[in-house]
Amino acid sequence: MAEQISDDLRTTPLHGLHVSLGGKMVPFAGYEMPVQFEGVMPEHLWTRQHAGLFDVSHMGPCFLMLPGGPREGDDAHAEIAALVEEVVPSSIATLKPGQARLTVLLNEHGGILDDLIISRPAEPDRQGMLYIVVNGAVKHQDWALFEKQFEGRAELKRADDRVLMALQGPEAVDVLNEYFPGCADLKFMHFARMEYEGSRCLVSRCGYTGEDGFEILMFPDEGHSLAVTLLDDPRVKPIGLGARDSLRLEAGLCLYGHDMDAARTPVEADLQWVMQKSRRERADFPGAARILDQLANGPAEKRVGIRPLERAPAREGTEIHVNGEKVGVITSGGFGPSVEGPVAMGYIRADLTEPGTPVQLLVRGKERAGEVAALPFVEPNYKR
Amino acid sequence: MTQSFTQQITFYTEDHEWVTVHGELATVGITQYAAEQLGDVVFVETPDVGKTVKKGDELAVVESVKAASDVYAPLSGEVVEANEKLADAPETVNEHAESEGWFCVIKFSDGAETEGLMDKDAYYEFCKGQ
Numbered sequence: 001m002a003e004q005i006s007d008d009l010r011t012t013p014l015h016g017l018h019v020s021l022g023g024k025m026v027p028f029a030g031y032e033m034p035v036q037f038e039g040v041m042p043e044h045l046w047t048r049q050h051a052g053l054f055d056v057s058h059m060g061p062c063f064l065m066l067p068g069g070p071r072e073g074d075d076a077h078a079e080i081a082a083l084v085e086e087v088v089p090s091s092i093a094t095l096k097p098g099q100a101r102l103t104v105l106l107n108e109h110g111g112i113l114d115d116l117i118i119s120r121p122a123e124p125d126r127q128g129m130l131y132i133v134v135n136g137a138v139k140h141q142d143w144a145l146f147e148k149q150f151e152g153r154a155e156l157k158r159a160d161d162r163v164l165m166a167l168q169g170p171e172a173v174d175v176l177n178e179y180f181p182g183c184a185d186l187k188f189m190h191f192a193r194m195e196y197e198g199s200r201c202l203v204s205r206c207g208y209t210g211e212d213g214f215e216i217l218m219f220p221d222e223g224h225s226l227a228v229t230l231l232d233d234p235r236v237k238p239i240g241l242g243a244r245d246s247l248r249l250e251a252g253l254c255l256y257g258h259d260m261d262a263a264r265t266p267v268e269a270d271l272q273w274v275m276q277k278s279r280r281e282r283a284d285f286p287g288a289a290r291i292l293d294q295l296a297n298g299p300a301e302k303r304v305g306i307r308p309l310e311r312a313p314a315r316e317g318t319e320i321h322v323n324g325e326k327v328g329v330i331t332s333g334g335f336g337p338s339v340e341g342p343v344a345m346g347y348i349r350a351d352l353t354e355p356g357t358p359v360q361l362l363v364r365g366k367e368r369a370g371e372v373a374a375l376p377f378v379e380p381n382y383k384r
Numbered sequence: 385m386t387q388s389f390t391q392q393i394t395f396y397t398e399d400h401e402w403v404t405v406h407g408e409l410a411t412v413g414i415t416q417y418a419a420e421q422l423g424d425v426v427f428v429e430t431p432d433v434g435k436t437v438k439k440g441d442e443l444a445v446v447e448s449v450k451a452a453s454d455v456y457a458p459l460s461g462e463v464v465e466a467n468e469k470l471a472d473a474p475e476t477v478n479e480h481a482e483s484e485g486w487f488c489v490i491k492f493s494d495g496a497e498t499e500g501l502m503d504k505d506a507y508y509e510f511c512k513g514q
Binding site for chain 2: 035036039040041044242245246311312313315334335337342364
């Protein structure tokens with residue numbers, strides 16, 4: 001029996017598998033999760049070259065549906081989309097069947113409460129329902145917000161007792177297509193209902209690494225069975241949270257609570273692309289006045305990539321200086337194994353966001369040379 | 385008073401540093417066990433030559449992909465040499481933690497400070513209990 005770090009921590013259905021594979025377990029988002037198996041560096045590079053399997057069951061998959069459940073008709077989608085659009089600035093109504101979209105949950109000041117992926121079922125008889133995945137660290141707050149906001153108008157069904165895993169990397173598609181024939185035909189940010197061992201699964205072509213890949217929601221037993229089977233494939237290795245973080249950082253993707261939080265708007269976070277034109281024009285989302293003002297006049301600070309030019313990594317909290325004056329702060333930083341050097345992102349004064357702008361990074365009291373860099377640090381390999 | 389060691393002896397700390405004393409000089413690094421725990425070392429900030437440290441002070445910083453970790457001075461004294469090779473080849477710490485991957489040399493001020501440190505066998509037992 002695997003020993004647990006603390007009784008207060010939850011475990012995912014794949015916990016025993018991680019321990020048996022030698023995973024180094026740490027507390028994360030209320031769960032005991034593997035931070036690494038073989039090592040962050042080899043796991044990172046393996047994922048960029050082959051296929052890495054990530055357990056992300058700590059996240060918050062859920063379904064939001066009209067009372068009475070899914071049904072036929074585009075009007076049902078329009079109805080559930082209108083509800084969700086009360087709290088996000090993206091166009092959910094214009095999602096096509098089977099399509100997924102990244103968006104942000106906003107507070108009344110336009111601050112980001114979470115980032116989430118919202119997907120519309122492809123099946124004509126399963127409309128009026130959305131598949132939503134929120135972040136693990138804030139899922140209980142998000143769900144409480146949904147329940148309050150949509151009380152009597154929609155029902156929330158949590159699915160975080162299941163297995164949510166990601167298979168990421170250039171070989172992920174060939175591996176997974178053996179178990180889910182046809183998943184190779186899915187385009188980036190699309191999903192489909194499929195079967196494994198006679199059990200329903202949701203297969204989405206998306207991820208958090210900058211690579212092509214999939215996220216799969218499954219019932220616990222079948223999820224465990226598939227994870228074991230996938231790991232038997234020589235192209236697949238288990239990947240821990242350490243490499244998950246370095247992969248997403250190189251891909252320029254935000255980590256909630258670090259690269260964005262309730263004090264930051266989507267404009268400041270450089271996520272204005274999640275707000276489709278129709279929503280901007282209608283200006284009917286929380287904090288719209290502030291956000292539209294920032295879109296028109298520019299925010300005071302903006303999220304950018306930062307490339308330390310020396311070898312020292314600039315970690316979260318590192319001050320960004322120009323001519324001895326503090327002009328920003330690093331929100332995520334470390335070493336990029338594929339870049340073969342330190343990489344970071346952070347917020348900087350809006351007049352300094354041009355890539356190539358020289359900055360100094362205050363690492364342990366020493367000013368070290370850096371520059372503003374375009375994101376992402378590595379070219380994404382999404383299958384558009 | 386400076387105590388000098390006529391023989392080369394290696395001691396270990398509970399913070400997983402090794403320190404080899406010879407004469408009035410002590411060479412300091414992190415242990416193979418520590419290097420394995422850290423994983424791939426991507427940066428080492430060695431101390432400036434001339435810096436004086438007290439036992440237990442922050443002496444250097446070693447960074448893996450994941451995080452930065454402090455390395456503490458196992459003995460008080462003055463830094464007289466730093467391993468400049470680590471600036472361009474931090475992976476030396478993983479490859480040869482207890483030889484070529486040394487961090488710095490301290491001219492120590494009080495040889496009696498070695499008394500609280502562990503020998504190889506004691507350190508081995510200490511790691512087993514970690």
